[in-house]
Amino acid sequence: MSATYPLGFRAAGVTAGFKPSGSRDLGLLVGDPGTTAAALFTTNAVAAAPVEVGRDRLARGRVRAVLVNSGQANAATGSCGVDDALATSAEAAALIGADPDEVMPSSTGVIGEPLHVEQMHEAMPALVDGLSGDGGDAFARSIMTTDTVPKQATADAGPYRVGGCAKGVGMIAPNLATMLAFVTTDAAVAAGDLQRLASQRLARRFDALTVDGCSSTNDTVLVLASGAAGGEPLIPGSDGWEALAAAIDAVGESLVMQLIADGEGATHVMVVDVEGAANDDDARRTAKSVADSPLVKTAVFGGDANPGRFLQAAGAAGVPIDPSRLDVSIGGVVVARGGVIPPSYFEPASPLAEQARAAMKEAEISVWVRLGDGPGASRAYGCDLSYEYVRINGEYTT
């Protein structure tokens, strides 16, 4: 069900022919009239045409649907790309009886290749005909590119439901790009409050996600609130607000973990928690520096419990730290204390090294870094760097 688990949403996913595989590649998710929207977009300076159009439509305050194609990213396509995004989303809007401003376009796929407008036009009637309250799964499949499984999640918050789906990941896959996530709820939430929820609860989840440190041209997280569960709009502090926020957070974290587990070539998931930083931003940069480090990622792949790699990556974050306050543990095994790796670690048959090696063999590896006594904390989600990542991204030929 995923994105159509909450009331007030219909979705569909069909095969338009953008992808050589013949899989579903065109999706539509529609909220009932009155649905509010909020979004997070890529910070990449080279933003795709649908991101530009989406930002603009969101600012007009009426978005309640999203049209997604996979196969072509419609990025680096100039003004023709913007025209294509405007025209195709307007066509979908007309078919569902909405204004163009109510449909946001979203794309993932090859950067530079123009949208296949003709194929999209031909598939559009069947897509709209297929819209249903059971269409969440077909929609979740239609947005996939190199994903091996669809990513879907649901949660409840008292009388309200939250759902969502996402695709990735390799941030940009070889030719098929982008992380896209769509989160829905049937609670009523004004657009400004919904944006606050997205920025406060979802941004820290999706920003903390890193497969290869590459932010794509198309990354988008869209949140839609239909209000179909009834009742007054929830506002911060009102009854049910915190429960809703927690449910949205839970859906976000579940999608992020699913994205990481399906990262290109990933064989291990790594969760990096940084504490004791001067502030949250320092903690965030340190956590991402560890999760992004190729030397940490290859160590995780190979099961090499080399504490020096984790210390090096923490120190390379560009954050002013006191190395003599640095503690690091892997899977609960303390491998550095006060910036010092115990010399016994390097002795033959060291019990400490043995424990660390065992921790590195887990499917999910937890890394914990303490920088000092500051209040800043953050978590990053990463995965290992395997032969398969190189194969997927190196052997592909345009």
Place this chain on the structure above:
Amino acid sequence: MSATYPLGFRAAGVTAGFKPSGSRDLGLLVGDPGTTAAALFTTNAVAAAPVEVGRDRLARGRVRAVLVNSGQANAATGSCGVDDALATSAEAAALIGADPDEVMPSSTGVIGEPLHVEQMHEAMPALVDGLSGDGGDAFARSIMTTDTVPKQATADAGPYRVGGCAKGVGMIAPNLATMLAFVTTDAAVAAGDLQRLASQRLARRFDALTVDGCSSTNDTVLVLASGAAGGEPLIPGSDGWEALAAAIDAVGESLVMQLIADGEGATHVMVVDVEGAANDDDARRTAKSVADSPLVKTAVFGGDANPGRFLQAAGAAGVPIDPSRLDVSIGGVVVARGGVIPPSYFEPASPLAEQARAAMKEAEISVWVRLGDGPGASRAYGCDLSYEYVRINGEYTT
């Protein structure tokens, strides 16, 4: 000859037994009394003990020699590590008849493992006995870790000679860490002017070098000027200054290119030139973003001429750019103009794509990025990301 090509330098390299391979692993480079020194050190917050001691000794203004061990990085070793660095370099100083402040310690190898002080003590007499004006090659070999070849370079500047050697690279190799470079000249240059030369000419070469974006705990570039060629000290603007600066620059660039070509698992060298940025720093960040991108690096490995990856990496640098001004070429083939990849690029048998694919097959791939009409320019040196990089860094077991 390398570091001993200029007059006034002696060097040696012996096997102390730090490395299981039995290769040379302890080196000493000594300038005649009166030699001046300047250095560039890692910006990693977790700096090794020899870097801390080296910074301190350099500030005292008398450094004329460097003692280098390979096998143990003496990083994350706390105050014991500092004591070991002080004691071993003091011992070398005593044996060559110098004060402790005149010898800088330098280390590369496993982070966390303590120095093998006893082995170093036993090897020291033979090391000092071996010092000679022909010792540059032995010294260059003694500093190697996962390097497959020694890196050495020389240049002439009128009556003056410049030499140097370096080791790396994988910035931090799995257990054997660090980029170290030692550059010598027999010109007389006051320490302050030598530091200016290092900061202006060598920093931009070595800072532009990236194998995996990981700055190590031990990275050091040391420049020594013996003055043994005679004459008054050169000062900026004086006769011969520019020639000397150019020779030092040439040695630096040669060493950087050798380091990149021997990068872990590297099969292609990539030179990224960014022009038209608002300032040099924006250009530098953009160039490194491209050279560091795993998706660019795997594309270079696989010969995948996918222009989108280069645009994505340029846009992800965190530099405010106007994407509609972005031009990108690969090996002289323009693959994006004004932020747009020509749609013809994606047609079957596209001549443009064919040319780009051919360019991606070269051993040295030149990438050119124009951001606009600004005065900022910078170059980054990188290499590809291969199966071999994953193997070296993943299969190693501590």
